[in-house]
Amino acid sequence: MKNPFAEEPKPTSAWLWQVITGVGLVILLGLHFIANHFVAKGGLRDFKEVVAYLRNPVILFLEVLFLLCVTTHALLGVRAILLDFGLSEPAERRMDQILKTVGFLTVGYGLAVTWVVIR
């Protein structure tokens, strides 16, 4: 009988995106931590400081990129874990649709909060 565990896993585009966003996160999360928790006085910015911080276009770009990377990486990670539980192909397609929807909602919500804060 063929042993399914003996097969070499093939790299997929999902895996590649997880690596790309993961490497991006190491850099962006490092910057996020330094800017928001180690440079900021008292380890956290108060309301006025958060607004001023996010109104800086460079910071805004980096924080939006961070939101995109972290959401993509997180949901691809959830997908990888769920795939380990042996879904059929139709269930896998449904899962992909659900995760895409969750991803769009997450990014949309993050952008909406940011917009309300900086406008």
Add this chain to the structure above:
Amino acid sequence: MSTLDYRKVSRASRWLDVRRRKLGMWAYALNRITGIGLVVYLYLHLVVLSLLLRGQAAWDFFVTVARSPYVLALDVILLAGILIHGLNGLRIAMTGFGIGVGAQKALFVAVMVVSAVTLWVATIKIFRI
């Protein structure tokens, strides 16, 4: 029609099987466990950021609470998860591209040592802020 492939389920159940587990399997399980924790934290963080929508008083009250030693202790746990997941993830990515495959175990030990040292330094910094 069944939605489960039982051959794959047995692969998932191996997460919980600690018998004859090798270092690589521990590293794999650790990455997934920290990953699940960080996904939960991501959504908690978004909920906390919603306080910005309630204005200055709500956010500044949260900042006061977040500076308490209990919350700072939770930050240390969070940072441990980030360090282990991030550095171990880089190791997995490297080996996925065929880099350092022969030194996987040594790399994992190095990841854990670097994580521990960084966490120690960061913990001191967090409690001194």
